[in-house]
Amino acid sequence: MNKMDKKDYISELKNLLDESELLTDEKDCAPYGTDKWFATALPDAVVLPKSALTISKVLRFANEHKIPVTARGAGHGYVGACIPVNGGIVVSTERLNKIKEINPDDYVVVVEPGVRTQSLQDEVEKLGLFYPPDPASRSECSIGGNIATNAGGPRCLKYGVTRDYVLGLEVVLADGTIVRLGGRTHKNKSGFDLHRLFVGSEGMLVIVTEITLKLIPLPPYRALLVCGFSTAALAASALRAVLRSGFLPCALEIADEFTLAAARKRTKSNRLEGSNSMLFIELDGFESSVRSELSMVEKIANQFNPMFIDRAFGASECEKLWELRREFSYALRDTGLTKLNEDIVVPRSRLEDLFIFAAQLQKRYGFPVACFGHAGDGNIHTNIMVDFNQPGSEEKSKQALDDLFKQIILWGGSITGEHGIGLAKKQWWQSSLSCEAIELHKKIKQTLDPNGILNPGKFI
DSSP, X not given: OOOOOHHHXXXXXXXXXXXXXXXXXXXXXXXXXXXXXXOBOOOSEEEOOSSHHHHXXXXXXXXXXXXXXXXXXXXXXXXXXXXXXXXXXXXXOTTOOOEEEEETTTTEEEEOTTSBHHHHHHHHHTTTEEOOOOOTTTTTOBHHHHHHHTOOOTTHHHHOOGGGGEEEEEEEOTTSOEEEEEOSSSOOOSSOOHHHHTTTOTTSSOEEEEEEEEOEEOOSEEEEEEEEESSHHHHHHHHHHHHHTXXXXXXXXEEOHHHHHHHHHHHOOGGGOSOSEEEEEEEEESHHHHHHHHHHHHHHHHTTOOSEEEEEESHHHXXXXXXXXXXXXXXXXXXXXXXXXXXXXXXXXXXXXXHHHHHHHHHHXXXXXXXXXEGGGTEEEEEEEEOTTSTTHHHHHHHHHHHHHHHHHHTTOBSOSSSOOTTTTHHHHHHHSOHHHHHHHHHHHHHHOTTOOBSTTSOO
């Protein structure tokens, strides 16, 4: 059937759905046309489904009439992945927010996509269980959004990213078919790992309606070492020495001078004073081993002449320091500059090179370049800080981003580690993959969404 015009298909949606599940007023729809990136686009309608069956009905209808559909979680993405650039229908999963089951014997939890990540973690930890992926926005972001971007966080060094915990999915295909994939067992080789194919697919292949996640035992004790250094390169050298010594911290984070200055101003915390770069090193396990290992790690860090070392023992004390770390991104926004937040990844051997290159980029274009993030796995949030009130700044910032991404690709790195491609990195996507890999992406998209209704206008 040919594509319907807006007036006709909204009228049909009103007949198809319960009144409480549909928004059509422009004022009500406007908040669903943006995320944490810069672009906005107004959807024609917003569907707030209470079940997978509603999503199935909407997709069957939209596919038949070739109407664009954009899935949306909590809207805390950084790349414009959930912006409905072609208008159409936004399907928000915010009301699908139930934790359906926590099973301590099977070590699984079953959730709907609208559940907030921290809410899930808090609930399972009450039972001595652990869901490790911890994006900095965990109090605000949803599990469905984490699935869409394959979110990580500081603990992914030791424990892995979202994909590593997905045992099963219920998804709705573009034609409205509901499919259950995977299961609740921790091993499963009954066919292809199709459920994991959809982790990181940014809403372009299916809409996820239920998630079965693997849990592990909650480590009984945590301790954190925060080391201040005179330069980021020294901090990166200390980090490499810790890993080469055989330790695998659950988190290894780094922050540079500009980031720390902004965070000190925002938090007023004296724990962030006294250095130009910081390394956060967290260990977990049983208390006796954690304390012993932390002492050994401290000896390694001391070889690199730290300006200070701060220690935290136990979960509550560690969280006080991590709360400061989670303020870094917000602190950079407080500067009044526009933060071009790039979550690039380099091979670990290139960490020092990355900080040197960031300094060169800053000198070349005159923009501050603030670097912080998941140094243990090479995923550094490289933020180009731009004053768009300055003449020529827009063009210069594009050139700076182009230089950054070209260098990352040259080193064998990735232009995104956890935020995704979305709109923000669309122009660099084809440069980051082989022609054969790009064609395979297109074939998968064509097979699952032949009418191209799911999240159109993005990188495929």
